[in-house]
Amino acid sequence: MVHMFFSFIDQVEKQKPSYFCAVDQPRKFVSHGNWGRPKLVRRAELEQSGRLKDDCFTVRCDIVVIGKPHAMDDTAATPSILVPPPDWRRHFRALLRSEQGADVRFRVGGRTFAAHRCVLSAWSPVFNAQLFGAMREGTATRDDCLQIDDMMPQVFETLLNFVYTNVLPETDGNDEAAAYPAQHLLEAADRYDMQRLKMICEDRLCRHIDVSTVATTLALAEQHRCQGLKEACYEFLKSPKMLDAVMATDGFHHLVKSCPSALFELMPSKLAAR
Numbered sequence: 001m002v003h004m005f006f007s008f009i010d011q012v013e014k015q016k017p018s019y020f021c022a023v024d025q026p027r028k029f030v031s032h033g034n035w036g037r038p039k040l041v042r043r044a045e046l047e048q049s050g051r052l053k054d055d056c057f058t059v060r061c062d063i064v065v066i067g068k069p070h071a072m073d074d075t076a077a078t079p080s081i082l083v084p085p086p087d088w089r090r091h092f093r094a095l096l097r098s099e100q101g102a103d104v105r106f107r108v109g110g111r112t113f114a115a116h117r118c119v120l121s122a123w124s125p126v127f128n129a130q131l132f133g134a135m136r137e138g139t140a141t142r143d144d145c146l147q148i149d150d151m152m153p154q155v156f157e158t159l160l161n162f163v164y165t166n167v168l169p170e171t172d173g174n175d176e177a178a179a180y181p182a183q184h185l186l187e188a189a190d191r192y193d194m195q196r197l198k199m200i201c202e203d204r205l206c207r208h209i210d211v212s213t214v215a216t217t218l219a220l221a222e223q224h225r226c227q228g229l230k231e232a233c234y235e236f237l238k239s240p241k242m243l244d245a246v247m248a249t250d251g252f253h254h255l256v257k258s259c260p261s262a263l264f265e266l267m268p269s270k271l272a273a274r
Contacts, residue, residue, distance in 0.1 A: 007060045008051045092119075092164040104131060107145040111153040113160060123163045124192040151191075155184045162197055179208040183220050190224045198224075206232040211242070215251030222259040234265070 051057045095101070095116070102114035121128035130146070148156060158181070162168055168185075186201035205217050206229060214233050221229035237243050246252050255262060 004061060004063050007062070008049070008057060089165040089167065093161070096160065096164045105145045106148055106156065108148045108151055108156040109153040111157075112145060113153075113156060115160060115163075120163060124194050126192045151188060152184060155181070155188050158185055159188050159192070159194075159197070162194075166196075168197075168200060179205055179213045179217065182208070183216065186220060186224060186226070198226075202226050202229045205229055209233060209236045211245050212249060212251065215246055215249055215255040218262050219251075219255045219259040222262040230262070230265075 046052065046057070099114040102116055104115055104117050104120070106113045106115065117127075117131045121131055158168065182201045182204040186198055186205065189195075189198035189201055202221075205213075205220075209217060209232060214236050218230060218233040220226070221233060237246060
């Protein structure tokens with residue numbers, strides 16, 4: 001049997017809860033797909049209880065599970081084993097760094113990277129087509145390296161590390177410094193159709209929008225079909241004062257030249273607010 005006891009928690013002395021409801025049938029605790037309990041307390045009683053503080057209150061839930069008692073022979077008990085969390089990232093990172101079994105190489109900006117075809121193709125449909133499909137012919141150089149143009153070596157290195165570990169390196173608190181690599185990595189993610197990496201880059205860019213980066217970020221969002229990132233940029237530019245500051249940056253001139261379509265969405269509403 002399971003008992004659920006609900007109580008208010010005193011905001012000053014949390015060791016002294018005020019009991020007000022119990023539920024003996026937890027299956028009734030879920031109502032219409034939402035967690036809750038209908039008719040738990042009347043609104044008038046709640047408002048007069050003194051438990052509201054800034055229109056908020058705290059509820060404590062104690063769950064008591066009562067089962068049939070049974071005896072256990074301590075001498076025959078199986079010792080518990082602490083199973084460590086999965087560490088596949090460490091193994092795959094070591095595989096990438098060791099180059100053991102690598103069967104494909106890439107040349108990017110004068111640097112060469114070794115990797116494993118199966119790992120890359122599992123993450124990217126574009127890599128899969130290049131390495132196993134219709135794009136395979138004509139992609140290798142004379143020394144069997146795949147040449148990748150229009151990408152910085154450090155960006156491709158970060159992309160490879162993400163393929164093998166599914167994580168990105170942490171960035172410092174500098175907005176502009178954090179946004180710059182995320183912009184290039186988003187382009188690479190879109191190029192290789194790696195949607196999760198693309199969304200991670202979008203999220204990072206949304207959290208590092210400022211006057212110096214918003215215009216280039218908006219152009220990037222328009223070019224690579226990132227609707228959420230576009231909306232975040234438009235939200236930042238709501239203020240006419242903020243828009244004036246952005247229009248004075250080099251990034252805005254880049255936006256005008258590279259993505260005039262973004263301005264058609266931006267300017268009417270912003271000019272109307274001036």
